[in-house]
Amino acid sequence: MKESAIKEIKGSAIYVEGNDIDTDRIIPARFMKCVTFDGLGDYLFYDVRYDSNRNNKEHPLNDHRYADASILISDNNFGCGSSREHAPQSIQKAGYNAVIAGSFAEIFFGNSTNLGIVCASVDDAGRKKIVEEIESDPSLLMTIDVENCLVKVGSIQVPFTIKKGARESLLSGRYDTLNELLEGDSDVEEVVANLEYIS
Amino acid sequence: MGKTLFEKVWEAHSVRELSNGQTQLLIGTHLIHEVTSPQAFGMLREKGLAVRYPNRTFATVDHIVPTNESAEPYSDGLAQAMIEELRKNCAENNITFFDTNTGKQGIVHIVGPEQGITQPGTTIACGDSHTSTHGAFGAIAFGIGTSQVRDVLATQTIALNQLKVRRINVNGQLAPGVYAKDVILHIIRVLGTNGGTGFAYEYGGEVFDRFSMEERMTVCNMSIEGGARVGYVNPDDTTFDYLRDRKYCPNGDEFESAITRWRAFASDSDCHYDDLVEIDANEIQPTVTWGINPSQGVGVNENIPTVESGGTQSERASIEEALEHMSFEGGSPVKGKKIDVAFLGSCTNGRLSDLQEVAQFLKGKKVAEGVKAIVVPGSQVVASIAKAQGLDEIYTEAGFEWRGAGCSMCLAMNPDKLIGDQLCASSSNRNFKGRQGSPTGRTMLMSPLMVAAAAITGEISDAREVFNF
Numbered sequence A: 001m002k003e004s005a006i007k008e009i010k011g012s013a014i015y016v017e018g019n020d021i022d023t024d025r026i027i028p029a030r031f032m033k034c035v036t037f038d039g040l041g042d043y044l045f046y047d048v049r050y051d052s053n054r055n056n057k058e059h060p061l062n063d064h065r066y067a068d069a070s071i072l073i074s075d076n077n078f079g080c081g082s083s084r085e086h087a088p089q090s091i092q093k094a095g096y097n098a099v100i101a102g103s104f105a106e107i108f109f110g111n112s113t114n115l116g117i118v119c120a121s122v123d124d125a126g127r128k129k130i131v132e133e134i135e136s137d138p139s140l141l142m143t144i145d146v147e148n149c150l151v152k153v154g155s156i157q158v159p160f161t162i163k164k165g166a167r168e169s170l171l172s173g174r175y176d177t178l179n180e181l182l183e184g185d186s187d188v189e190e191v192v193a194n195l196e197y198i199s
Numbered sequence B: 001m002g003k004t005l006f007e008k009v010w011e012a013h014s015v016r017e018l019s020n021g022q023t024q025l026l027i028g029t030h031l032i033h034e035v036t037s038p039q040a041f042g043m044l045r046e047k048g049l050a051v052r053y054p055n056r057t058f059a060t061v062d063h064i065v066p067t068n069e070s071a072e073p074y075s076d077g078l079a080q081a082m083i084e085e086l087r088k089n090c091a092e093n094n095i096t097f098f099d100t101n102t103g104k105q106g107i108v109h110i111v112g113p114e115q116g117i118t119q120p121g122t123t124i125a126c127g128d129s130h131t132s133t134h135g136a137f138g139a140i141a142f143g144i145g146t147s148q149v150r151d152v153l154a155t156q157t158i159a160l161n162q163l164k165v166r167r168i169n170v171n172g173q174l175a176p177g178v179y180a181k182d183v184i185l186h187i188i189r190v191l192g193t194n195g196g197t198g199f200a201y202e203y204g205g206e207v208f209d210r211f212s213m214e215e216r217m218t219v220c221n222m223s224i225e226g227g228a229r230v231g232y233v234n235p236d237d238t239t240f241d242y243l244r245d246r247k248y249c250p251n252g253d254e255f256e257s258a259i260t261r262w263r264a265f266a267s268d269s270d271c272h273y274d275d276l277v278e279i280d281a282n283e284i285q286p287t288v289t290w291g292i293n294p295s296q297g298v299g300v301n302e303n304i305p306t307v308e309s310g311g312t313q314s315e316r317a318s319i320e321e322a323l324e325h326m327s328f329e330g331g332s333p334v335k336g337k338k339i340d341v342a343f344l345g346s347c348t349n350g351r352l353s354d355l356q357e358v359a360q361f362l363k364g365k366k367v368a369e370g371v372k373a374i375v376v377p378g379s380q381v382v383a384s385i386a387k388a389q390g391l392d393e394i395y396t397e398a399g400f401e402w403r404g405a406g407c408s409m410c411l412a413m414n415p416d417k418l419i420g421d422q423l424c425a426s427s428s429n430r431n432f433k434g435r436q437g438s439p440t441g442r443t444m445l446m447s448p449l450m451v452a453a454a455a456i457t458g459e460i461s462d463a464r465e466v467f468n469f
């Protein structure tokens, strides 16, 4: 298996404000006309970043101070809407390894974890502190410590929560489920044999 | 103590526990379409893996097919490439594909039930969040991401956390002009867009007992809009009557023994629910969304909320953002908002009964000047039955464009799109910013008859008044 354990994520961060940021906002459907995920990074937040002539609109992703960011911060119910993996794929391909939000939509969370994107939930007060830090100095490096469930930036430390199973998969490097699923094949055959609609 | 349907189906399909505590769950039926499967086949190829149970995967093409042209190559080269990729992947792997020339093509969540592939007591997965639709039959049906599509192709299983079950009872009587769509918009309005996180929704009560399968599907379809990944209704005689004689169902004596098996999956009367919600059917109004997520809805005779009415800072911010996008004034009536486009279709409301219900009121009426109205059957089967019943003529005479089967204007992956800040009365399921193809486009969700009423009057109207209930 090529992926390795993810114990911490280090990088600078960017804040994209808003609750209920849905998958259509993350990547508009018209950019899903593709047969591979390559190149999806260019379309991240496309419609809120650019106007119809592809001129920059005011958006944190167009702010050069955050150009190197590899951690995305947002608010509650991030990633709601469709099950399209194009959303976390575009986030990853645009260079982000982690998302900090108040909460995550379930399918988005699962898809992201499967790709090794760390989805850390931080409460409103905690996020406020973090955002204040990075806005006062966008180049500040942040550490997401998966082992201890802590976000560290500047002089502050804020706890985060993450589903236990997801945390364990990241720490063990087994977040991509396929290999382990393949190992269960003989058990699969047994279950299939008991299901009349399949066998 | 008894068990819920969810628990029974889960147990019957559990393979084993994985090292991270998740369950390896067998997916009995896998549905695929052109948007979320090509990358999965690519991953399989990269790893040198074969499709494990090709006869348990069924494919159709829906999102990118144009509904106003049928000859290939399509004018959109990307769309052509996607349909060809799916053809190739299905042929190479011996997967049944309901292609455009089979007479069975359509939106995946309409095709599955129509062909009898969707059955009670089964697990179903598809790379599409509205897979919850199939729960109407008492199946546990999940929307999954592309990596999981790969997992199902390679292993016929996925890794999942077990869900809690919330029973939602809707008792009482729906007033005339109030439909299944209003029931689910009302439920989402009450429970919120993420109220269902971690839950499967089990819908029941008098209203669901009386509902047809198509109405049950409309509700289950939008479970995901309430944050619930799974929504289902316990199987009963209505379910079995629908399935009898469908192509992929057992037939003859085998069908009778299947019924016995299916019935046993229904939740036991003494089962435990993690949560229980009671909804009074008499309180449900024809509901219209005014904002940018499906929980932002009001009864057609209510006013749009003001920013100040939000209980928390974040609610106020959400209302403000929605009002700004929609160019609506807080406190103004939702009725009377001028529309530009009326869209009747989608996996929520593009079924035969939707088209029939509207058609019976449409005779002798005309779409308002300046309104573009389109009606898009959810599948080729729906289209051909509707045509045989003369529905296409009723629609075209009223001024609707009658289209071919597909997702059409539900999302912007085919030529049907909003332009600029057009306002669309839509029978689909999502009103997110940009959903219908224009970043500034505006969507108001409602029942099919309410869409027709808006088309005829040119503005959001109470269908009960327009059609003299």
Ligand code: SF4
Pocket (backbone or CB within 6 Å): B062, B063, B107, B108, B109, B128, B130, B346, B347, B348, B406, B407, B410, B411, B428, B429
């Ligand atoms: S009709 Fe809309 S919601 Fe349904 S599958 Fe097609 S795009 Fe998705």
